[in-house]
Amino acid sequence: MMKVIMGNHALSYGAKLSRVQVIAAYPITPQTQVVELLSEMCANGELDAKFVKVESEHSAMAASIGASAAGARAFTATSAQGLALMHEMIHWAVGARTPIVLGNINRAMGPPWSIWTEQNDSLSERDTGIMQVYCESNQEVQDTVIQSFKVAEKVLLPCMVVLDAFYLSHTYEPVDIPEQSLVDEYLPPFDPPYKLDPDDPHTFGSLTDAKWYYELRYKIEVAMNKARYEWKKANEEFENIFDRGYGLVEDYKCEDADLILITSGTITGTARITVDILREKGKKVGLLKIRVFRPFPIDEVRDILGSAKKVACIDRNISFGHSGIFFAEVKSALYNLSNRPPIWGYIAGLGGRDVTPESIIEIVKRTEESDKPEELIWIGLKR
Amino acid sequence: MSEAKKIDWKGVDDMPEMAVSLSTMRVNKTASWRNLKPIIDYDKCKPCGICWKFCPEPAILLKEDGSPVIDYDYCKGCGICVEECPRKAITMHREER
Amino acid sequence: MRLTIPEEEIMSPGHLACQGCGAALAVRFVLKGLGRNTIMSIPACCCTVIDGPFPYTAYGVPIWHTAFETAASAASGIKAGLDVLGRKETTVLAWAGDGGTFDIGIQALSGAAERGDDMIYVCYDNEAYMNTGIQRSSATPYGAWTTTTPVKHPKNRPKKDIVAIMAAHRISYTATASIGYPEDLIKKVKKAKESEGTKFLHIIAPCPTGWRSRPDDTIKLAKLVVETNIFPLFEVENGEIWKLSKKSKGTPVIDYLKLQGRFRHLKEEDVQTIQMNVDKEYERLLKRCESA
């Protein structure tokens, strides 16, 4: 069924189609519609789930983890300050190996207060071990929730589905909402290897000294590596059933490109249009969208960028004192290649500043005109 | 009583995915914590269950007739049973090792 | 001989509690009261350590070790998960120390209680952060030494009235208990199990290590704290009906204080102040019980 819905509702529909059993969430702009629609779905019986109306995001994640440990499929959603408050429990979800799916609306961190998009909130969770997927459209948001449960439950790691504040969360787009029976065919019920069960009592998360903690961390890394493969497989199966799909990355007109742009989130849509404009003018420009950020798609990034003459990475985020975060990640993925392109790093769109085709044309122009890579260029800064 | 198997893995592949318990602390004989050893004088003991009731381990078992037996594998020698026995039937003795 | 508490042991020996640990006894008693169809959520506290290291456990029921401030929120999630899976008969027990309850976990606890999430929340109270080395908490009593309230500046504020706070949530059942009176404690555990929504039990559990008391005095102290009216035993139903569980013996507080190194620095006038405060608080409790 095609429906014109906002990105936040795409998250809710993804959760509903995944037959989530427990939802624990706390409201924050710009995420509120996610939980509003889900509460409504629970209240009118459309969704057979328990909604725990917790008093904070910290509790939202703690409760989601508890529910998952009991054997239920759990979902939560938040943004910015809420995600930061959850931080301790995101580590917990990873260490406990509870495959919760978390919708995060990218929003800038205060102060000063901002409710507009920026990726520093989700990227601050980079090293927790939660998987991260950055979406470009509402369709992709809905579908990614379903895929995330599939992958998360295979590798026993939580997953964060990320979308831009307002540019996606509050923007209405047509979304194909599939039949429940098709989703059921795709996503089997959650069946963890161990759960909290008085008939088979186990203790989880006991004190673990240096004798085995190290090995348990290794297992998380193994799971992340396995997730690379599982994301591909989950996508293939998804394509077979739903006739649409998404890779770990998407490359657009990269084969013959001299200059490849790197984007994530909604900047991708703008960049794709800009690539078309520039191509019409005879410029050999391509685009690499990074969708799955954790696990990082190292092989794809190397394959696609290896042949380019120049790479320009656009970051709606910044690791202060260093560079854009996608930039740093891509650069480190390329470093050990003997033949690697130079890469320019551009900061753009922090705090919801619009990134327009003109911004991207400027990025392409500056990259073309420069012969020495610069790592931290602020696009559109008022001077 | 639940099993108490010692668990020792060779390496990472033998282990479960997460920190999940697979045996009980019965493997951990806490007798070595004990400096003083409680000994029951069965001539004085009129089984009342108080020593059993207040043992924090628990390391006092009850026989069929209700008389207590100290499980010296686990008794840490805290002395609560000595203190609480209403008939003063339990006394502390230096641990001989 | 008739046993006065259930015979079956759910907690196993070999655990890592110090000699004479009141918290270990509290676990043992509460699990006897609840039986095996129980799942426990335990935040950072001594009971994390007592349970033993991975891959072992001592408590005998499923345990969810969770972050310090999340005893209640994790329990809410576990309960919600069990509910949707049709396992409604399992008791969910949130088990936290005084720090995890009075201080860092009070927000999650208040949230769960306000929602009325079905769980028994037990705060075993050893009156300080014992696991991290005896630092003061808001449950530390007036006058007590801890490593962050040194004898030159002992705690100068009274213990937070957590039971009144919980009763003010109008939850179905709130009670105090002492490991010195296991029959009363287990009776309350069973009553909590039969009550609806969120239930709160506040259990005093002496800590020889942190109280600087003799391990063999643990039960004596757990009785004296009640007999002196420092920790009276009572129940509150629906936040309204207050009932005393034990008549006061009115034992002078000094009999209790003198057995503990943490009060050794107190001067006679300090003891008098404590006695006055205790008398005043007890009067207040009696009034609540009468007016109920």
Ligand SMILES: Cc1ncc(C[n+]2csc(CCOP(=O)(O)OP(=O)(O)O)c2C)c(N)n1
């Ligand atoms: C967020 C956080 N802050 C601090 C700690 C350190 N910490 C662990 S246990 C503990 C004290 C626990 O005190 P209490 O709840 O009274 O239990 P007890 O150890 O006394 O049994 C502290 C401060 C932690 N684990 N997590």
Ligand SMILES: [Mg+2]
């Ligand atoms: Mg404490």
